[in-house]
Amino acid sequence: MKLLVTGGTGQVGEALRRLAPKLGITVIAPGRGELDLSNPGSIRLPPGIDGVINTGAYTAVDKAESERALAETVNGIAPGVLATEAAKRGLPIVQLSTDYVFDGTKTEPYLETDPVNPLSVYGRTKETGERAVRDANPRHAVMRTCWVYAVHGNNFVKTMLRLGKERDQLKVVADQTGAPTLADDIARAAVEIAKGLRDGKPAGTYHYAAGGATTWHGLASAIWAKAGPRLGRSPAIDPIPTSGYPTPAKRPQNSRLDCAKVVSTFGVIRRPWERALDETLAILLDEKP
Ligand SMILES: NC(=O)c1ccc[n+]([C@@H]2O[C@H](COP(=O)([O-])OP(=O)(O)OC[C@H]3O[C@@H](n4cnc5c(N)ncnc54)[C@H](OP(=O)(O)O)[C@@H]3O)[C@@H](O)[C@H]2O)c1
Numbered sequence: 001m002k003l004l005v006t007g008g009t010g011q012v013g014e015a016l017r018r019l020a021p022k023l024g025i026t027v028i029a030p031g032r033g034e035l036d037l038s039n040p041g042s043i044r045l046p047p048g049i050d051g052v053i054n055t056g057a058y059t060a061v062d063k064a065e066s067e068r069a070l071a072e073t074v075n076g077i078a079p080g081v082l083a084t085e086a087a088k089r090g091l092p093i094v095q096l097s098t099d100y101v102f103d104g105t106k107t108e109p110y111l112e113t114d115p116v117n118p119l120s121v122y123g124r125t126k127e128t129g130e131r132a133v134r135d136a137n138p139r140h141a142v143m144r145t146c147w148v149y150a151v152h153g154n155n156f157v158k159t160m161l162r163l164g165k166e167r168d169q170l171k172v173v174a175d176q177t178g179a180p181t182l183a184d185d186i187a188r189a190a191v192e193i194a195k196g197l198r199d200g201k202p203a204g205t206y207h208y209a210a211g212g213a214t215t216w217h218g219l220a221s222a223i224w225a226k227a228g229p230r231l232g233r234s235p236a237i238d239p240i241p242t243s244g245y246p247t248p249a250k251r252p253q254n255s256r257l258d259c260a261k262v263v264s265t266f267g268v269i270r271r272p273w274e275r276a277l278d279e280t281l282a283i284l285l286d287e288k289p
Pocket residue numbers: 006007008009010011012013031032035036037038039054055056057058059074096097098099126144145146147148149153183
């Protein structure tokens with residue numbers, strides 16, 4: 001299967017490119033210069049593809065509060081154009097989306113059918129993109145994930161490792177809950193979904209995240225439980241409430257996603273978040289400083 005992957009330099013896009021041979025797919029991943037999501041009118045699909053995975057997005061959650069128009073174009077409008085172009089050729093599209101479409105007030109994991117109520121510009125623009133894709137292409141999967149990290153790119157795991165090497169004390173938010181999800185696992189699942197859509201499995205919205213859940217504080221503690229003995233350091237990791245770390249964009253307190261539907265429909269694999277984290281830390285801790 002030959003797939004157009006947008007956002008090929010991002011965490012999930014890089015994982016798709018790297019894992020493509022193992023997953024039995026060919027990836028075409030044009031850079032921003034060739035496929036610019038901020039200029040939806042210019043978007044053209046390359047010939048010969050069998051589907052699209054749209055991982056490209058405006059992901060600077062806090063900056064989006066002051067760059068609304070750009071975030072809206074990239075996250076809200078461009079996905080609809082990609083979906084329309086794919087639909088003209090009868091091709092499926094997997095649209096990556098986010099837990100930030102929810103307000104986080106539910107006490108249980110979110111189901112695909114739960115009402116959306118984004119708290120931030122980023123969340124609103126991603127929700128607009130979801131609707132645009134659903135409306136434009138009957139062969140779609142809106143794949144919501146959360147708390148993405150990878151060896152490649154910038155993310156919480158790498159930030160905590162860096163800060164813990166520099167400081168003796170880290171203060172980390174302990175009242176937001178989610179599942180840290182490795183980009184490689186998302187890439188594998190996205191390809192399973194794309195193949196499933198090709199083979200006639202049902203379109204729709206699907207939640208995909210690692211198994212289990214923790215808080216940002218729990219994640220930072222798990223990172224340093226592993227890194228500490230290796231690096232001969234043990235920074236104090238102190239829990240703080242969200243109010244102790246003010247940010248321009250509001251985040252949901254509960255980011256847990258119920259993933260039963262994607263497993264039963266596409267047979268995708270979900271690993272416990274701790275297992276994927278261990279694998280990632282083994283790589284990161286072997287890297288030269
Ligand atoms: N990161 C998370 O915690 C998280 C959580 C839930 C859902 N998601 C969703 O998962 C998907 C993948 O996220 P990620 O973490 O892999 O994102 P990422 O690492 O921030 O990568 C974003 C990608 O989008 C590209 N991009 C941004 N603006 C573009 C434009 N105007 N034209 C073309 N490409 C553009 C970037 O290209 P450049 O390298 O050129 O900037 C980059 O390749 C996104 O849809 C995101 O909304 C992410």
